[in-house]
Amino acid sequence: MDRHTATEISRRAFLGRASQGLGAVALASLIRPSMLGAAASRGVLSELPFPQKAKRVIWLTMAGGPSQLELFDHKPKLAELDGTPMPESLTRGQQLAQLQGQKLVCQGPQFRFRRFGKNGAVLSELLPHLGSVADDICIVKSMTTDAINHDPAHMFMNTGSQIAGRPSMGAWITYGLGSESQDLPGFVVLVSTGKGRTPQPIAARQWSSGFLPSKFQGVQLRAKGDAVLYLNNPPGITRERQGGDVEAINVLNRRRESLVDDPEIATRIAQYEMAFKMQASVPDLMDISGEDAKTLEMYGCQPGDGSFASNCLLARRLAERGTRFIQLYHRDWDHHSLLREELPLRAKEIDRACMALITDLKQRGMFDETLIVWAGEFGRTPMKQGNKGPVGRDHHNKAMSVWLAGAGVRGGVVHGSTDDLGYAAVENVTTVHDLHATMLHQLGIRHDAFSFKFQGLDARLTGVEGANVIKGILS
Secondary structure, eight states, X not given: OOHXXXXXXXXXXXXXXXXXXXXXXXXXXXXXXXXXXXXXXXXXXXXOSSOOOOSEEEEEXXXXXXXXXXXXXXXXXXXXXXXXXXXXXXXXTOOOSTXXXXXXXXXXXXXXXXXXXXXXXXXXXXXXHHHTTGGGEEXXXXXXXXXXXXXXXXXXXXXXXXXTTSOOHHHHHHXXXXXXXXXXXXXXXXXXEOSSSOOOOOOGGGGOOTTSOGGGSOEEOOSSSOSSTTOSOOTTOOHHHHHHHHHHHHHHXXXXXXXXXXXXHHHHHHHHHHHHHHHHHHHHHHOOTTSOHHHHHHHTOOTTOOOHHHHHHHHHHHHHTTOSEEEEEEEOOOOSSOHHHHXXXXXXXXXXXXXHHHHXXXXXXXXXGEEEEEEOSSEXXXXXXXXXXXXXXXXXSSOEEEEEESTTBOTTEEEOEEOTTSSSEEESOEEHHHHHHHHHHHTTOOGGGOXXXXXXXXXXXXXXXXXXXXXXXBO
């Protein structure tokens, strides 16, 4: 027997004996998580360069591209020019999606706007509930993005790159900061669908961990029915027996990890443990029978109905339980046609719930430490799409509106503006990378110093092109 083999066997024997003690601690932590405390879910950032205004993020994604020109960006001049040719000076040589090469005609706003709040923020008549908390939100009208089609635009908004395979923002944040929850994932995704036409699918790669260890990927909880498949043990299997099986598997995984030093084995161990914990924590999370009638009425949801409103309530419950990044998708905002018919339905589905989420967090003293972001993947054109029947608007990447609230964001503020027709951002122009940099800043992270070595490069959520914290929206 050579020296290498003898050393390896001795090492295996040592780890095998040592794992018995480690296994006992790990199993105890599964049954009594408080024994190990929060250290088990710490991220790689032990010290933060900035004050941590936000402890968590709730990102509200309106999948499909909501029309800012009917919701947030009021353009009286566009209304005056309704039905006239779009000025070529604005569109010549510009990238368009489905309108490329077609006759471009101005389409005025399809709904009226009103002033809300002490500062007189101008919002659509379709958003009266959100208008009631206008002094708590900051509307950014000058957001731009690099992508003009759905999937790459979602990738860019979620990962800072149009190329699939990059870590999503939720993965970056849980990698950096960890989670405050011992028995729920640090990054949770909830998806709801509008009661309109067939929406486009949302791919799970939008919440991928990319080249980060896969334990940081988002976990989708189904909003209707069983939140997680196979959550309950089969007949005859007790929780104690299940815990023993998990620990036995993890002992073998630890032995293998000690030999090959593969981070994915560590991920496998962590995921087995988390799955075991979720068998107890998820039913409690999803059981909202303890919520009072006033709260349910405020959100406008029925328990377990799978709606965006129900997901907003679950987002608050996840936030209470320490989940670091909570992302809600609400689909069916892609209005190439039927804009006037469908947009009021989508707005009604989210309007009250957004107000309720803000109000609920404020009532519970959580608003000041929770960053809320509302955004689609791109905006819509001021030119109409379709010549006959119900018309709509095409994809647009040169102007979109988003809003933020909580965690040091200045409420009642409008940041940036577009030109008179809403074609392009012209004042305080911001980018998706700027939005990511601002989010990281409020979490206490310096965006240009937060990286992961990948293929010889220091990869970052905010890319290498340059990004700026949007300081004008921060208190």
